[in-house]
Structures are given as structure tokens and as C-alpha cells.
Amino acid sequence: MIAVPASDMTRLEAFLAHIASGGKVEATDWMPEEYRAALLRFIEMHANSELMGVLPEREWIMRAPSLQRKLALTAKVQDEVGHAQLLYRLAEDLGKSRAQMMDDLLAGRTKFHNVFHYPTHSWGDVGVIAWLVDAAAILSQKALLGTSYSPYARTMQRICWEESFHIKHGYDIVVTLAGGASFDTRVPLLMVALSLFYVGGMFLNDGFDREVDARERPERPLPSGRATPREVFAIGFGLLAAGLVLLATMAWLGPGPHAVRRLVTLVSILSGLASLAPVPTDAGILFARDTTVPPSVQEFAWRMIEKRCSYQSYERGQRSFWAYEARTRRVAADIVYSINILSEVTWKKTEPPAIINMIVVDDGRMRLAAIRSSFIPCASPPEFAVP
Ligand SMILES: [Fe+2]
Numbered sequence: 001m002i003a004v005p006a007s008d009m010t011r012l013e014a015f016l017a018h019i020a021s022g023g024k025v026e027a028t029d030w031m032p033e034e035y036r037a038a039l040l041r042f043i044e045m046h047a048n049s050e051l052m053g054v055l056p057e058r059e060w061i062m063r064a065p066s067l068q069r070k071l072a073l074t075a076k077v078q079d080e081v082g083h084a085q086l087l088y089r090l091a092e093d094l095g096k097s098r099a100q101m102m103d104d105l106l107a108g109r110t111k112f113h114n115v116f117h118y119p120t121h122s123w124g125d126v127g128v129i130a131w132l133v134d135a136a137a138i139l140s141q142k143a144l145l146g147t148s149y150s151p152y153a154r155t156m157q158r159i160c161w162e163e164s165f166h167i168k169h170g171y172d173i174v175v176t177l178a179g180g181a182s183f184d185t186r187v188p189l190l191m192v193a194l195s196l197f198y199v200g201g202m203f204l205n206d207g208f209d210r211e212v213d214a215r216e217r218p219e220r221p222l223p224s225g226r227a228t229p230r231e232v233f234a235i236g237f238g239l240l241a242a243g244l245v246l247l248a249t250m251a252w253l254g255p256g257p258h259a260v261r262r263l264v265t266l267v268s269i270l271s272g273l274a275s276l277a278p279v280p281t282d283a284g285i286l287f288a289r290d291t292t293v294p295p296s297v298q299e300f301a302w303r304m305i306e307k308r309c310s311y312q313s314y315e316r317g318q319r320s321f322w323a324y325e326a327r328t329r330r331v332a333a334d335i336v337y338s339i340n341i342l343s344e345v346t347w348k349k350t351e352p353p354a355i356i357n358m359i360v361v362d363d364g365r366m367r368l369a370a371i372r373s374s375f376i377p378c379a380s381p382p383e384f385a386v387p
Pocket residue numbers: 050079080083159163
């Protein structure tokens with residue numbers, strides 16, 4: 001029941017009859033105080049929700065996996081801020097200043113829908129929010145199209161239209177993450193290559209374990225004499241080589257201008273898996289086990305990447321760094337280390353791997369003589385003297 005002074009009773013009755021018959025109210029029309037206050041509270045909460053919803057999504061603009069995704073997410077964030085803007089203007093018309101609304105939001109005196117403000121831990125969350133949360137939002141927001149307050153209804157027309165596009169953006173991210181991309185002919189080739197590795201590994205396993213098997217499982221082909229070690233090793237290594245050739249061919253022929261770098265990546269990874277077990281140090285760079293570069297130099301090289309290459313720290317954490325080639329030379333009394341590093345984000349195939357070359361000189365104290373890199377800038381030391 002709306003409480004009004006007796007003098008306004010007639011106006012109130014007319015107002016209620018107008019609303020009941022489906023009539024609309026404009027900002028300049030007379031309205032009962034409780035109607036105005038309820039409208040203001042609701043619209044302010046709606047505006048706050050749009051604004052708060054932007055914050056977790058905004059975090060991912062910098063980390064979007066491709067240019068297209070970045071553009072789409074940036075546009076969505078702009079839309080949401082725009083929704084907040086439109087709604088705050090409506091609230092201002094109802095008598096509350098923008099500054100007061102911001103103060104109240106920051107002080108926790110006004111509310112927002114917390115469903116729009118869940119943390120986004122991964123890119124997948126961004127897709128799910130845009131698809132499902134915005135889909136839920138549009139269902140409740142569509143109900144507002146029929147509100148008696150006309151300025152709100154007009155604003156909701158635009159908001160609903162934009163929200164329905166956000167759903168498409170989210171759906172597309174989720175479907176892509178779920179593997180809904182078009183069929184790639186390299187997938188069966190990859191499956192064949194991995195099967196060759198697996199079966200080759202089984203042969204080699206039997207070859208290397210033949211003495212244990214002779215004791216424990218004499219019925220197996222090698223101990224029982226149905227196959228010779230020579231045959232088993234020939235087939236095992238042959239299958240591994242065939243898998244490697246197949247993968248290398250796929251990498252070489254793959255789309256994009258970076259086929260050569262992909263091959264370098266591939267060979268580094270495979271040689272790493274085959275023979276070069278990583279040595280744990282404090283350094284973020286993976287060196288071969290038999291490297292001639294001592295741990296202190298490895299750690300120094302890592303500090304140089306941290307200090308001089310313009311990666312954001314989260315980005316550096318996402319990347320892998322492999323010293324695919326590291327040489328140690330003696331030049332007069334100095335020791336010179338030439339280290340070539342391949343860096344990539346393993347999950348982000350759209351980004352080509354970067355190569356960082358550095359020369360570290362130990363002449364009693366360690367110093368960086370040169371650093372060069374592809375794709376990301378790494379600041380050179382002031383004296384760029386390559387020994
Ligand atoms: Fe929105």
C-alpha cells in the first residue's frame with residue numbers, strides 16, 4: 001500500500017488506474033514517492049551489477065588467446081560499462097547523484113547481483129560467463145522490457161539486444177574449447193605418430209629388460225628365443241624414427257609462416273624427452289643434463305630474462321624456456337657462454353615461439369655481454385661487446 005498525503009489521493013488513484021490499464025510513466029510525469037524510491041533502488045542495483053560484472057572479465061583482455069578474442073572481449077566489456085552508464089543516468093533522473101551512487105557502492109551500502117562478480121580463474125570462465133551468466137541475465141532482463149517506467153523499458157531494449165550478442169561470443173569460446181573446431185587432417189597423422197612412439201617404446205622396453213624378463217617372465221618373445229635383441233632394437237628404434245619423421249613432416253608442412261620454428265620446437269622437445277632429462281635449479285630455463293653451463297650461470301641467465309625481457313610476470317610464468325643450444329668457450333682468461341633459448345606458451349598455438357640468444361662472460365665476475373630475441377624486446381647491456 002502506497003502512503004501519500006490526502007491531497008495527493010486523487011493523483012495516486014489516477015496513477016494506479018493508469019498503470020493498471022498498461023499505461024507508461026515518463027521521467028517528467030508525476031509519480032508517487034514510493035514508486036520513485038523503489039524504481040531508483042532497483043535501477044541502481046542493476047547499474048551496480050553491470051559495473052561489477054566488468055571487473056572479473058576485464059582481467060582477461062590482456063590475456064585473451066587471440067586478436068579476435070581480445071577484440072570481442074574488449075567490445076563486451078565496453079558494452080557492459082555502457083549498460084552501467086545508461087542505467088546510472090536513469091537513476092540520476094530519479095534524483096540521486098552519480099557521485100553518491102559510487103560512494104554507496106564502494107562503501108557497500110548498495111547492492112549488486114554477486115553472480116556477476118565471480119572470480120575468473122581461466123579463459124574458460126570468461127566463455128562460460130558470457131554464455132551462461134549473460135543468458136540467465138537476459139531472461140530476467142527481458143521481463144523489464146514491460147516495465148511501466150518508459151525510460152527504463154527503452155534502455156532495456158538496447159541492453160537486451162547487446163546481451164544476446166554476448167551469448168554468441170561466450171558460446172563460441174566454449175564450443176572452441178570443447179574441440180568444436182573444424183576437422184583437422186593432421187589429427188589422424190598425429191595419432192599414427194603417437195602410436196608409432198608407443199609401440200616402438202614397447203619393443204625397446206622388452207629389449208632393455210631382456211635380462212629381467214629371462215628371470216621373471218621366460219615365456220616372453222626375447223627370453224624364449226622367438227625374437228633376437230637385434231631385431232627388437234631395430235624395430236623399436238625404427239618405429240621411433242618413423243614417428244619422429246612423421247611429426248617433423250607435419251610440423252614442416254603445417255599452416256602458417258613459422259614452420260621452421262615449429263620444427264625447432266619439436267626437435268628440442270623430442271630430444272629433451274629422449275635424452276636430456278631436465279636438471280632442477282632455481283633457474284626458470286631448462287638446460288640439458290650434460291650441459292657445460294654451471295648452475296650459477298643458468299641462474300644468472302634466468303635473472304637476465306626476468307630483468308631485461310619485457311614479459312609481464314604472469315606471462316613469464318606461462319612460458320617454457322628451453323636452452324636448446326648452450327656452448328662454453330675459453331677466450332684468454334675469460335669463460336664465454338653462448339646460450340640459445342627457445343620460449344613458447346605451450347597452450348597458445350597462435351603465438352610463434354620466441355628465440356632468445358645471450359652471451360654471458362665470466363671474467364671473475366659474471367656479466368651479460370649480449371642479449372637478442374625474436375618477438376619480444378630484451379634490453380641489451382650498455383656495452384654491447386661480443387667477445
Ligand atoms: Fe550487461
